[in-house]
Amino acid sequence: MQGVWTPDQIRAAERSVFARTPEPLVMRRAAFAVAAHSARLLAETTGATAGRHVTLLVGAGNNGGDALWAGAELRRRGAGVTAVLLAPDKAHPAGLAALRRAGGRVVEASGPGADTAGIGAAATDAVQRADLVIDGIVGLSARGSLRPVAAELVARVEAPIVAVDLPSGVDPITGAVDGPAVDADLTVTFGGRKPCHVLGAGAVLSGSVVVADIGLGDDLPEPDLHVLEPSDVGAGWPVPGASDDKYSQGVVGVAAGSATYPGAAVLAAGSAVQATSGMVRYAGPAADVVRSRWPEVVATGSVADAGRVQSWAVGPGIGTGASGREVLRHVLESGRPVCADADSITLFAQDPTLWDAREPDAAVVLTPHAGEFERLAGEVGPDRVAAAREVARRDDVVLLLKGNTTVIAAPDGRVLVNPSTHAWPATAGSGDVLTGLIGALLATGMDPWLACGFAAHAHALAAELAALGGAGEEAGAPIGASALLAALPAAIRTLRST
Numbered sequence: 290m291q292g293v294w295t296p297d298q299i300r301a302a303e304r305s306v307f308a309r310t311p312e313p314l315v316m317r318r319a320a321f322a323v324a325a326h327s328a329r330l331l332a333e334t335t336g337a338t339a340g341r342h343v344t345l346l347v348g349a350g351n352n353g354g355d356a357l358w359a360g361a362e363l364r365r366r367g368a369g370v371t372a373v374l375l376a377p378d379k380a381h382p383a384g385l386a387a388l389r390r391a392g393g394r395v396v397e398a399s400g401p402g403a404d405t406a407g408i409g410a411a412a413t414d415a416v417q418r419a420d421l422v423i424d425g426i427v428g429l430s431a432r433g434s435l436r437p438v439a440a441e442l443v444a445r446v447e448a449p450i451v452a453v454d455l456p457s458g459v460d461p462i463t464g465a466v467d468g469p470a471v472d473a474d475l476t477v478t479f480g481g482r483k484p485c486h487v488l489g490a491g492a493v494l495s496g497s498v499v500v501a502d503i504g505l506g507d508d509l510p511e512p513d514l515h516v517l518e519p520s521d522v523g524a525g526w527p528v529p530g531a532s533d534d535k536y537s538q539g540v541v542g543v544a545a546g547s548a549t550y551p552g553a554a555v556l557a558a559g560s561a562v563q564a565t566s567g568m569v570r571y572a573g574p575a576a577d578v579v580r581s582r583w584p585e586v587v588a589t590g591s592v593a594d595a596g597r598v599q600s601w602a603v604g605p606g607i608g609t610g611a612s613g614r615e616v617l618r619h620v621l622e623s624g625r626p627v628c629a630d631a632d633s634i635t636l637f638a639q640d641p642t643l644w645d646a647r648e649p650d651a652a653v654v655l656t657p658h659a660g661e662f663e664r665l666a667g668e669v670g671p672d673r674v675a676a677a678r679e680v681a682r683r684d685d686v687v688l689l690l691k692g693n694t695t696v697i698a699a700p701d702g703r704v705l706v707n708p709s710t711h712a713w714p715a716t717a718g719s720g721d722v723l724t725g726l727i728g729a730l731l732a733t734g735m736d737p738w739l740a741c742g743f744a745a746h747a748h749a750l751a752a753e754l755a756a757l758g759g760a761g762e763e764a765g766a767p768i769g770a771s772a773l774l775a776a777l778p779a780a781i782r783t784l785r786s787t
């Protein structure tokens with residue numbers, strides 16, 4: 290599992306490091322890493338570092354300082370380096386001196402010959418003939434999107450961009466973007482990932498993220514967020530052991546769908562069947578359809594007749610009327626862990642007294658999309674982590690907030706983030722598949738917070754595999770939830786072999 294630290298946590302760790310290591314040395318470690326990764330990228334894209342041209346976009350603080358020191362190092366490796374200063378009076382003095390000593394060129398963004406956008410001729414030239422651009426406009430102290438001159442310069446870049454610490458214009462804490470921002474090929478960050486590398490638009494605009502060690506290690510506290518690695522999911526995915534039988538691996542009950550709309554039942558039950566090797570019971574008006582599609586499911590007409598289960602997956606397609614409410618009440622009273630999705634969430638929002646049916650020690654997982662979240666607790670807002678955390682605490686639930694980045698908050702404040710590099714799961718019925726997956730994992734006794742993380746991973750990978758149609762393909766085709774469902778075994782296999 291990877292950690293993610295807030296800017297405040299990183300700054301506090303840096304202060305401890307400065308007590309024993311001089312700040313310039315720490316900065317130079319950071320800059321050296323930026324230079325080394327830039328040189329590697331230059332070699333990959335142009336075949337060399339020496340003789341290539343690197344342009345630094347340099348803002349008012351230490352982020353610009355890192356870029357300037359990195360430029361000095363790239364000069365030593367034979368590259369031509371030009372620094373474009375966006376705030377000439379505030380450019381990091383020691384970094385600037387180092388670049389000049391190394392033979393780098395320095396120009397002002399709004400220098401002589403400025404065009405109608407306020408960009409000087411030398412700055413335009415430096416940006417246009419660059420083989421690589423290093424973004425040192427702003428880092429951890431960023432507020433808001435790129436300012437106009439920076440935005441205009443960035444818009445003129447055609448070369449690959451290496452972002453120092455984070456892509457400028459992205460909010461460091463939320464990853465949100467409300468205007469122009471750098472779209473980096475590579476981000477070199479220091480000490481640990483920051484939220485903007487895994488959340489929202491920032492997760493995409495960061496490109497590949499590498500974490501450089503600048504000696505913060507022992508001074509970092511518990512991470513604010515966690516990201517599961519595919520290997521964590523693969524290693525922990527429940528598979529039958531030598532002494533297991535169908536009951537010992539957990540029985541999940543699925544309460545979903547209706548006679549008129551049996552699709553949600555088929556998808557949620559099918560996903561539970563494929564997630565684990567235990568047993569799946571279905572309870573509801575779509576029993577015949579489920580049975581004919583998934584003969585291994587033990588299907589009954591109502592939750593009261595379902596038999597013993599170790600968890601429930603409830604909600605998709607049960608409706609928001611009296612019968613849906615009774616189904617939800619019944620599974621909450623069972624004292625088993627419950628994954629409540631779709632109509633269940635609307636039911637909780639309409640009638641908070643449903644919470645009274647819950648056994649205090651049984652975990653409840655809620656899996657809203659933004660619209661369902663709004664019914665529960667108002668608009669999500671730009672800080673999706675804070676929003677999910679608040680409701681998880683308030684309602685004592687594990688809250689999985691769907692979206693391009695899935696955020697999973699536990700009642701004790703732990704947060705898992707599942708950044709997505711593609712949007713293939715955005716298809717009707719996809720949520721029903723996720724509900725079945727989470728329910729099946731809950732039945733194995735897995736920690737509900739982790740169960741959500743595992744399910745979100747397998748779900749995203751299954752969608753990707755289905756869309757790509759096989760390993761090695763690059764261009765995908767749109768898929769439906771049935772294709773996603775069919776790709777689940779391949780996704781689990783892939784995760785288990787990482």
Ligand SMILES: NC(=O)C1=CN([C@@H]2O[C@H](COP(=O)(O)OP(=O)(O)OC[C@H]3O[C@@H](n4cnc5c(N)ncnc54)[C@H](OP(=O)(O)O)[C@@H]3O)[C@@H](O)[C@H]2O)[C@@H](O)CC1
Pocket residue numbers: 300303312315316317319320348349350351352353355426427428429430431432433434435436439453454455458479503
């Ligand atoms: N701490 C350490 O030891 C280490 C830190 N390191 C490095 O330092 C970086 C943090 O540096 P930092 O704190 O000096 O601020 P930084 O992010 O460069 O911003 C500078 C100024 O920019 C401005 N500004 C704000 N928003 C803006 C926007 N949207 N667009 C344009 N400008 C904007 C705002 O000034 P303003 O113009 O508002 O007065 C702000 O004060 C960190 O990311 C890492 O790279 C590493 O070397 C490792 C050791």
Ligand SMILES: [K+]
Pocket residue numbers: 352424425426427428452453454455456457
């Ligand atoms: K930056």
